Amino acid sequence: MVSDILNPLLGAGLAWLMGAWVCRHEQGGYHFFSMPLAALLAWVFVYTGQPAANAIVTAAVLSTATSIDARSSRIPNRLMGAALFLGLVLLPFQPEPLAALLAALAGIVALVGVRGLGYWIAGQPGMGWGDVKLAGTLGLLLGWSALWVLYLGVLVGGSAVLIGVMTRRVSRQMRVPFAPMVTAGAACLWMVPALLRWGGWA
Numbered sequence: 319m320v321s322d323i324l325n326p327l328l329g330a331g332l333a334w335l336m337g338a339w340v341c342r343h344e345q346g347g348y349h350f351f352s353m354p355l356a357a358l359l360a361w362v363f364v365y366t367g368q369p370a371a372n373a374i375v376t377a378a379v380l381s382t383a384t385s386i387d388a389r390s391s392r393i394p395n396r397l398m399g400a401a402l403f404l405g406l407v408l409l410p411f412q413p414e415p416l417a418a419l420l421a422a423l424a425g426i427v428a429l430v431g432v433r434g435l436g437y438w439i440a441g442q443p444g445m446g447w448g449d450v451k452l453a454g455t456l457g458l459l460l461g462w463s464a465l466w467v468l469y470l471g472v473l474v475g476g477s478a479v480l481i482g483v484m485t486r487r488v489s490r491q492m493r494v495p496f497a498p499m500v501t502a503g504a505a506c507l508w509m510v511p512a513l514l515r516w517g518g519w520a
Contacts, residue, residue, distance in 0.1 A: 325360045325361060325364045325370055325373065325374060326356075326357035326358070326360045326361045327357065328360065328374045329356040329357050329359065329360025329361075329373070329374045329377040329378055329381075330353040330354065330356045330357040330360075332356070332374060332375065332377075332378035333352050333353050333355075333356035333377070333378040333381045333382050334353055335378075336378055336379070336382045336397060336400060336401075337352055337353075337382050337385065337386075340382065340386070340394050340396045340397045340400075351385065352381040352382050352384065352385035353381070355377075355380075355381040355384065355385075355501070356377045356378050356380075356381035356382075357377075358377075359373075359376070359377035359380060359381060359501070359504065359505075360373055360374050360377035360378075361512070362505070362508050362509055362512045363376060363377060363504075363508060365512045366508045366511050366512050368460070368508075369411070369412075369413075371408055371411070372408055372412070372459045372460065375401070375404045375405070375408065375459060376456065376459045376460060376504075379397070379401040379404075379452075379455060379456075379459075380497070380500065380501045380504060381501070382397055383397060383448075383452060383497035383500075383501075384495075384497045384498045384500075384501045386497075387448070387495040387496065387497035387498065388495050388497070388498050391446075391493050391495050392446060392448055393446065393448030393449065393451070393452055393497055394448070395448070395451075398448060398451040398452065398455065401451075401452075401455045402451065402454070402455050402458070404459075405422075405455050405458030405459050406458065408458075408459065409458055412461065413461075414461060417461050417462060418457060418458050418459075418460075418461045419457075419458070420457075421457035421458075421460070421461050421462045421463075421464050421465060422453075422454040422455070422456075422457030422458045422464075423454070423457070424457065424465060425453035425454055425456060425457040425464055425465060425468055426450055426453055426454045426457075428453065428465070428468060429445050429449055429450045429453045429468070430450060432445050432472065433445045433450070442493075445496060446493070446496070449496040449497070452496075452497060452500065453468055456468065456500070463507070466503075466507055467500060467503045467504045467507055468500065468503065469503070470502070470503030470504075470506050470507060471496065471499040471500035471501075471502065471503035471504075472499070472503075473503070474499045474502045474503055474506075475494055475496055475499035478494060478499070479494050482494075
């Protein structure tokens, strides 16, 4: 179908625009691997039933945040501001706008809690404020599904940190980028169903 080609292209294009705009002020420039990642995520999200516009924006935000966070351990306010704006623009077209707002609030509260837990365990925040803003934005775009994405992201990230500490490759004070973990959580939640459906097994 045309949409199977168009949606990934739109996701990649929006990721390029976001990256080009944000990374003018980021050291190291823009990593183009976020474009194929956005294309893949957009296809997966739409193929598993997410509204096309929300899927494309979510794919672009996650891929761009992953690209920047993986190399600089931060998610720029410029990116989160643009993402929040797009999430609010799309909010009236959500099947359940109130649920999306509540999901955004729940995601913010959950990650603020993780920040506090980090202070208690390691003496430093477990999450940056960019991660908290990303959680709220995902709530606006994905509704309650965002909480599963965040849960899987925290699970993947926590497991990676635990293994790193046990093997002495990561210190307790080292900040692990969260955006790639959230993207991994989204992939875990929707990639397998998409592949099963595409292969005719579901």
